[in-house]
Amino acid sequence: xxxxxxxxxxxxxxxxxxxxxxxxxxxxxxxxxxxxxxxxxxxxxxxxxxxxxxxxxxxxxxxxxxxxxxxxxxxxxxxxxxxxxxxxxxxxxxxxxxxxxxxxxxxxxxxxxxxxxxxxxxxxxxxxxxxxxxxxxxxxxxxxxxxxxxxxxxxxxxxxxxxxxxxxxxxxxxxxxxxxxxxxxxxxxxxxxxxxxxxxxxxxxxxxxxxxxxxxxxxxxxxxxxxxxxxxxxxxxxxxxxxxxxxxxxxxxxxxxxxxxxxxxxxxxxxxxxxxxxxxxxxxxxxxxxxxxxxxxxxxxxxxxxxxxxxxxxxxxxxxxxxxxxxxxxxxxxxxxxxxxxxxxxxxxxxxxxxxxxxxxxxxxxxxxxxxxxxxxxxxxxxxxxxxxxxxxxxxxxxxxxxxxxxxxxxxxxxxxxxxxxxxxxxxxxxxxxxxxxxxxxxxxxxxxxxxxxxxxxxxxxxxxxxxxxxxxxxxxxxxxxxxxxxxxxxxxxxxxxxxxxxxxxxxxxxxxxxxxxxxxxxxxxxxxxxxxxxxxxxxxxxxxxxxxxxxxxxxxxxxxxxxxxxxxxxxxxxxxxxxxxxxxxxxxxxxxxxxxxxxxx
Ligand code: NDP
Numbered sequence: 001x002x003x004x005x006x007x008x009x010x011x012x013x014x015x016x017x018x019x020x021x022x023x024x025x026x027x028x029x030x031x032x033x034x035x036x037x038x039x040x041x042x043x044x045x046x047x048x049x050x051x052x053x054x055x056x057x058x059x060x061x062x063x064x065x066x067x068x069x070x071x072x073x074x075x076x077x078x079x080x081x082x083x084x085x086x087x088x089x090x091x092x093x094x095x096x097x098x099x100x101x102x103x104x105x106x107x108x109x110x111x112x113x114x115x116x117x118x119x120x121x122x123x124x125x126x127x128x129x130x131x132x133x134x135x136x137x138x139x140x141x142x143x144x145x146x147x148x149x150x151x152x153x154x155x156x157x158x159x160x161x162x163x164x165x166x167x168x169x170x171x172x173x174x175x176x177x178x179x180x181x182x183x184x185x186x187x188x189x190x191x192x193x194x195x196x197x198x199x200x201x202x203x204x205x206x207x208x209x210x211x212x213x214x215x216x217x218x219x220x221x222x223x224x225x226x227x228x229x230x231x232x233x234x235x236x237x238x239x240x241x242x243x244x245x246x247x248x249x250x251x252x253x254x255x256x257x258x259x260x261x262x263x264x265x266x267x268x269x270x271x272x273x274x275x276x277x278x279x280x281x282x283x284x285x286x287x288x289x290x291x292x293x294x295x296x297x298x299x300x301x302x303x304x305x306x307x308x309x310x311x312x313x314x315x316x317x318x319x320x321x322x323x324x325x326x327x328x329x330x331x332x333x334x335x336x337x338x339x340x341x342x343x344x345x346x347x348x349x350x351x352x353x354x355x356x357x358x359x360x361x362x363x364x365x366x367x368x369x370x371x372x373x374x375x376x377x378x379x380x381x382x383x384x385x386x387x388x389x390x391x392x393x394x395x396x397x398x399x400x401x402x403x404x405x406x407x408x409x410x411x412x413x414x415x416x417x418x419x420x421x422x423x424x425x426x427x428x429x430x431x432x433x434x435x436x437x438x439x440x441x442x443x444x445x446x447x448x449x450x451x452x453x454x455x456x457x458x459x460x461x462x463x464x465x466x467x468x469x470x471x472x473x474x475x476x477x478x479x480x481x482x483x484x485x486x487x488x489x490x491x492x493x494x495x496x497x498x499x500x501x502x503x504x505x506x507x508x509x510x511x512x513x514x515x516x517x518x519x520x521x522x523x524x525x526x527x528x529x530x531x532x533x534x535x536x537x538x539x540x541x542x543x544x545x546x547x548x549x550x551x552x553x554x555x556x557x558x559x560x561x562x563x564x565x566x567x568x569x570x571x572x573x574x575x576x577x578x579x580x581x582x583x584x585x586x587x588x589x590x591x592x593x594x595x596x597x598x599x600x601x602x
Pocket of ligand 1: 204248249252272412414437
């Protein structure tokens with residue numbers, strides 16, 4: 001291993017200047033408004049290519065114990081934990097044709113999870129399943145989601161190809177009335193919202209996008225009928241095609257090497273290069289991961305969470321690029337929080353960051369043979385300004401004769417789409433197929449999108465209640481005026497790169513709330529005072545990351561360069577501390593949110 005070069009002060013000053021210039025090149029006055037939703041005339045980009053349009057069915061008018069919105073890992077885990085607590089009728093309502101969520105939709109060639117499969121896949125201890133690769137392909141992950149749903153009996157009441165359109169609290173029966181886009185109107189004692197944060201595909205609002213007459217689709221709705229092949233490649237349909245791909249985020253990095261293999265010619269339209277670190281995927285055995293011990297998966301997951309959250313751990317069981325570098329900031333934070341001085345902390349952080357980024361830029365230079373292309377592929381911002389990515393195939397793809405990198409930073413992205421191609425810097429690239437790897441509307445699903453009206457006590461809309469003071473919750477899960485409604489997600493809760501671990505803890509918490517309410521024949525509803533107290537906890541140490549994101553290149557992490565939203569959004573002391581807090585609260589204080597029912601339990 002080479003020793004990382006420690007940057008000198010003048011190098012740090014130059015980096016700071018360069019980062020500012022690169023940020024300014026990319027910040028757009030229209031911010032997030034530059035994107036358009038994949039609906040209306042662009043609804044084609046969001047249609048489900050994997051399941052045939054469903055037949056008419058008789059709308060449901062029944063009653064269930066728990067309605068879960070969303071059938072991704074969040075919803076499945078909420079259902080599985082509720083079933084473990086003895087809840088009978090759990091109905092998951094899911095827009096896709098089956099369980100899987102993001103892994104149902106994202107089936108593009110090369111799709112893998114870049115978090116180690118042994119910590120990413122939930123319920124390995126419970127299912128007895130042991131992944132065979134360090135980083136699992138998408139299809140294996142989707143099948144595992146189905147496995148958990150099946151094992152937990154969640155198919156029995158599930159509704160697929162169905163979207164929830166409204167939730168209304170009925171004061172008389174003290175149940176939620178759940179309306180769907182297929183005419184259902186059923187009742188649920190509890191509702192768990194598990195709609196995810198990165199679900200609805202988004203498109204860039206490039207002028208002329210509607211004029212393109214070639215074939216076009218979004219990576220999360222891969223059109224294998226057109227390309228041929230499978231997620232493993234072999235796209236014979238592209239052998240004589242000029243293909244353009246827009247976007248070089250975590251998706252682009254995985255799909256581009258596959259397209260490079262199979263397309264006659266591939267044009268990669270890049271606006272901001274990602275950091276692309278080593279992947280080192282390899283087969284693993286049960287022995288490698290200690291899977292002969294009971295509880296091995298939980299132990300490994302907890303160890304991983306500790307390390308990426310910057311907590312002390314005796315050993316690093318996963319030992320990958322995330323544990324080596326994703327906690328760059330987090331690793332320095334604990335000593336700062338223990339009373340360290342801000343200047344020392346920032347200087348130490350900048351030094352560690354510059355060494356890491358220099359190493360990543362050197363990686364490009366070492367792999368890409370054309371110096372001009374290599375220069376364009378170098379990321380000029382701090383590590384984790386954008387979602388870090390990992391690939392051993394991405395940079396070599398640019399050494400192929402059939403791959404052209406088109407940098408669009410100077411024009412703030414692609415200028416125009418024409419009937420037959422894409423224009424950048426006055427040059428038009430003729431294309432047969434244009435693929436958008438342009439990501440998802442952040443936080444645009446579920447109750448926060450405004451597209452799913454939630455009427456609580458007195459007919460008050462949840463977003464109206466939050467309009468003046470911002471979101472108000474206890475632990476991110478529950479809100480006053482909205483009894484028995486439990487939110488999953490990172491709002492006023494915790495987050496981590498291994499989000500399925502977070503979801504599993506949230507699902508266990510949701511199930512514990514439901515079990516406690518069932519045991520005492522009560523409603524779950526925090527008081528205003530409990531919400532205020534939680535907001536105060538969040539606000540106390542909130543500003544840690546603000547200075548960091550304010551200086552980053554634009555992207556969905558910082559609202560396209562505008563910084564983080566106002567108000568506390570997540571628990572500031574990390575996921576491990578948050579889980580500890582929740583466990584203690586469940587043991588000692590859960591009764592605080594239980595209110596007497598006035599109507600009999602249905
Ligand atoms: P992203 O939002 O991360 O990336 C979108 C890409 O499109 C960016 O490169 C963006 O450039 C580019 N883009 C947008 N508009 C234009 C334009 N007008 N012209 C040119 N380029 C444009 O989406 P992804 O689908 O890549 O990833 C979304 C998230 O999904 C990830 O951050 C990650 O959380 C998750 N994911 C996880 C994976 C895993 O393995 N665990 C795999 C894949 C995704 P710019 O950066 O300049 O805005």
